[in-house]
Amino acid sequence: MIKNAVENTPGGGKVEIIVRDRSGGVELVVSDTGIGIIEEDQKLIFEGFYPTQDTNAYCSKRPYDFNAGGKGADLLRMVIFSERYKFKMGITSSRCRFILSATDICPGSIDNCPNCSNIEECYESGGTTFTVFFSNCGEKNLVA
Numbered sequence: 001m002i003k004n005a006v007e008n009t010p011g012g013g014k015v016e017i018i019v020r021d022r023s024g025g026v027e028l029v030v031s032d033t034g035i036g037i038i039e040e041d042q043k044l045i046f047e048g049f050y051p052t053q054d055t056n057a058y059c060s061k062r063p064y065d066f067n068a069g070g071k072g073a074d075l076l077r078m079v080i081f082s083e084r085y086k087f088k089m090g091i092t093s094s095r096c097r098f099i100l101s102a103t104d105i106c107p108g109s110i111d112n113c114p115n116c117s118n119i120e121e122c123y124e125s126g127g128t129t130f131t132v133f134f135s136n137c138g139e140k141n142l143v144a
Contacts, residue, residue: 001030001130003074009034010066012110014123025135035106036095036126045091046079066108078132088133096126 005015009032018029037045082089098115099106107113116122 001028001075001078001132005030005032005034005128005130007066008032008128010106010108010110010113010122012119012122022133025133027134028132029129030131031127031129033123033127034096035099036128037091037093038095038100038102041102042091042093046075046089066106082132086135088135090131090133091128093128094126098125 002015002017009015013033015030015032018027018031020027020029078089081087096106098104098113110116110119110122113122116125
């Protein structure tokens with residue numbers, strides 16, 4: 001999730017990682033100020049091997065680069081672990097209002113964005129939050 005957040009956040013953006021106590025367990029939250037995920041893709045993101053963009057249009061193939069590319073294998077792996085170890089995952093996302101369709105391209109840096117008048121406007125224009133909730137009642141499942 002952290003790698004996905006970094007790879008989908010243009011230069012100058014923010015990625016926040018929070019771990020917090022919640023009633024009945026612990027929650028991991030990974031939020032970014034990136035380009036966001038269109039609504040149709042959000043429904044399928046945990047299905048595995050589901051890229052949210054055309055892989056020919058965005059693949060530097062260098063991990064952690066903006067638009068490095070990916071096929072959804074890491075999220076599929078997390079889904080498999082969530083089923084085995086009984087943790088819950090969720091996503092909320094809003095697509096950048098300047099990059100509405102999956103084929104629109106982000107300039108890759110907040111400084112180069114012709115649409116945002118300042119950094120705060122860019123931060124507020126889109127982003128994604130992934131959550132993972134580890135229930136206390138799943139403690140027994142963590143020992144193999």
